[in-house]
Amino acid sequence: MTTDAPAESVLEALDRLALPEPMRATIRAWLSDPAYADTRAELERTVARAIGGSGADPAGSKGQADALAELEDAFVGPLPIGTGGRRGPCGAGPNRVNAAVMRETARGLAVAMRESDETPKVAVVYDTRSSSRTFALVVAAALTAEQIAVTLIDGPRPTPQLSFLVRRLGCGAGIVISASHNPPTDNGIKIYGPDGAQVIGDLDRRLMDGIVAAGNNPGSLPEIDIKAVTAGVVPAAVERINPDAQPDRADDPYHEYVLAQGVTPGALDGDAAVRVAFTPLHGVGHSSVIPVLRARGLAPILVEAQLPDDGVFETVKSANPESIAAFAVGLEVARAQRADLLLATDPDADRLGAMVRQADGEYGFIDGNRLGVLMLDHVLRELSALGSEELRGGWVLTTLVSSPLIAKLARAREVEVVDDLLVGFKNHAGMQADSERRGEPRTLVFACEESHGYLRGNEIRDKDGAIAALLLCECAAACKREGTDLFGRLEQLWAIHGYHREQTGNLYAEGSSGRRAISAVMDRLRSDPPSSFGGLAVQATLDRLKPTPTGWPTRDLPGDVLVYELAGDGRGCRLVFRPSGTEPKIKAYALAHGRAGIDEPGAAAREREQVDALVAQVLADAERFATEVMAPLIESA
Incomplete structure (x- = not known):
């Protein structure tokens, strides 16, 4: 770890870089302030490459232009809070994941908890990435320095287990160190509120304000022994639970x-x-x-x-x-x-x-959509057979980019369903919290989103792979008893409700130029959208940045999402555009359905082929439109 100040020439040379002065000032701080010492050596090498200095290693150098682009992206601003918390590549800079960003996040959380009068206790869990335990210890040390009690599950454990433990332990917040399925170079931090859900609303705003304030004033960060923490020493004030040795406290419940x-x-x-x-x-x-x-x-x-x-x-x-x-x-x-x-x-x-x-x-x-359909159908079948009261007092929650077949199945059983939530399970959890605040608590019969997230029950407020695995195995066993399999079950459902096909397109655009290109696509769609996609006419448009009052605060949250309802030739398709909240890309979702009541094998096969072709054409038109808008901005960067 480098702790000495860099050579004066490197600091002076910053003025020659084609970067805005505020950005150069931030880089100077990261090169000189002890708060950022753990990434200083890496940053010195990047700056040296950007100015063409001797610090660049010819064998491993990305080149001056790439190094400058790296600096611009790493120092463009604070790492944002998206649908999965804060995550991104590890490295130096406020828009990267590092010990300083972890301390800023911990500081922001501490401030937000005090302002919201939350219980000063936080549970911390981490995953299997190489830096995850270190970042968990940094966060734990920073929070204890802020006079907040910390319970650390000191062994890699699932994100939904953290959600459960926050509620069970009576914490005011929870933290998971993870970047989910991002590349190995990435890591991140997910922040949960006292209800065990990822933060939204007022607490989210207070958190981001606190993070920004901490980033602008590194002197406000609590003093911690970075050397000891990065060496793996658990601060004495932290309550440490070894889940392997103490399963009754961590895993069993x-x-x-x-x-x-x-x-x-x-x-x-x-x-x-x-x-x-x-x-x-x-x-x-x-x-x-x-x-x-x-x-x-x-x-x-x-x-x-x-x-x-x-x-x-x-x-x-x-x-x-x-x-x-x-x-x-x-x-x-x-x-x-x-x-x-x-x-x-x-x-x-x-x-x-x-x-x-x-x-x-x-x-x-x-x-992911079809797995959700199978699990929900299984839950509805079994609860109906048992005569469960849960169906009358419960609901099904899903998003506006999930299969419309989810809502059809729920309504066919007369179960309440909300099917227009924004992406991210924090919105499913927000609906549960809204119902409790209204004095109308509902049992969560099932919740899902197209990106392979599923949940059932009220005591976990995030998607859970273990619950999903259990339900899918139950469903497969039920199918086996009936002499069919999961694909056979889907065919049965399509014959009743119509064939459904969903597909997602991803257009990646890295760096600051990519962010501008993605914004340009959304701007063009709002100002001059096509009148048709895939040969289907646009029948209706929904812009989720505009108010859509339903009386439910979470359901009414604005989002940078555009929805087009398409129709023609007896078939329909929903087309949705949204920038990803966790990765540098814009996503296009095509959700199409065919006619119901087709069960003759030959006719059913032809119907599927036509709907599949429709989805492919709608998505191709959507990607073509986005690419034409993005290409000039990316090429000129």
Whole structure:
């Protein structure tokens, strides 16, 4: 770690860089202030490359232009709070993840908690990335210096377990150190409120104000022993729980709650037992999914090659269960063991993906929307068969980019459904909090979003891969008893409600020029949108930046989201544009449906082909429009 001041020539040379003076001033502070000492050596090398100095290593240099672009992006402003908290590449700068950003976030949280009069106690959990435990200790030390009690679960554990523990321990807030399925170079911090949900509303604004204030005044940051913390020393004031040695305090209550969200009575063993292979994709999912499935009588087969590897993610290009490529290693195990199901959770175990062995022995991937459809249908079937009062006093929550079939299934069972939430499970949780504030608490029958996030029950306020794994295994077992499989169940539902197909397009645009390009797409869509996509006419447009009052504060939250309802030839499609809150990209969602009541095999097959082609054409038109707007801005950067 470099602690001495950099050479004077490096500081002076900053004036020659083609950067705004406020940005150069911030870089000077990061080069000289002790608060940023842990990243100073890295920053010196980047500045040297940007000015063409001798500090650049010719073998590893990105070049002057790339180094300048790196500085511009790293120092453009504070790392924002998006749908997953704060996350991004590790490195020097306020727009990077580092110890200083962690301390600023801790300071901002402390200020926000005091202003909101929250209980001065925070639970902290971290994932398997190489820097996660260090950042967890930095946050814990910073919070204790702010006179806030900290309970640290000192062993990698799932994000939803943190949500559960915040409520169980009576904390005023919770923190998870994780970047979910982002690349190994990234990390992040997720911040939870006293209800166990990611912060929104007033607490969110106070938090960001506190973070910005801390970033502008590094002298306000609490004093901590950075050297000791980065060496792995847990501050004495922190309550440390080793989950492996103290499962009764960390794991057991959470696992018992997850098990209670199942809806099939009895064990899942016997003739209808499904053979399940499971991979945590180098994350923490084995700590939750494996014990839960075993408790229900299953014998899950663990893909041991994808156990934690210190954040390297060696066997996958992306540890994302939304991606078929992430299943490659697990498929080898599943095939060898003739597993009925191959399940995968992302590194912080809040998302679930699945592949299913079909009649021909090959494995088929089921996307996030269809997994949600299967789980919800299973829950509704089982609760209806049991005559559960939960259906009359509960609701189903989903987003405006999730399959419309979710809402159709709920309404067919006369269950209340909200299907126009913004992306992010903090909005599902916000609706639960709104219902409690109104004195009209509802049981969460099921909640989902298209990006493989699922939840059931009221005591966890974030998506949970273990709950999803349990429900999907129950569903697969029910199908097996009936002589079908998960794909067969989908065909049954399509025959009743119409074939549904959803697909998402992602257009990446890195750096500050990329952010400008993404903003330009949204501006053009608002000022001069196309009148049709994929041959379907635009019938209605919804701009979520404009007020849409429903009387529910969370449901009425504004968002940079544009929704187009398309129709023609007896079919419909919803097209949604939104910038990602966690990655440098704009997303386009096409959600189409065909005609209901088609069950003759040949006609059903033709209907699917036509709807699939419609989705592809709508998405192609959307991506073409966005690319034409973005290209000049990116090329000129």
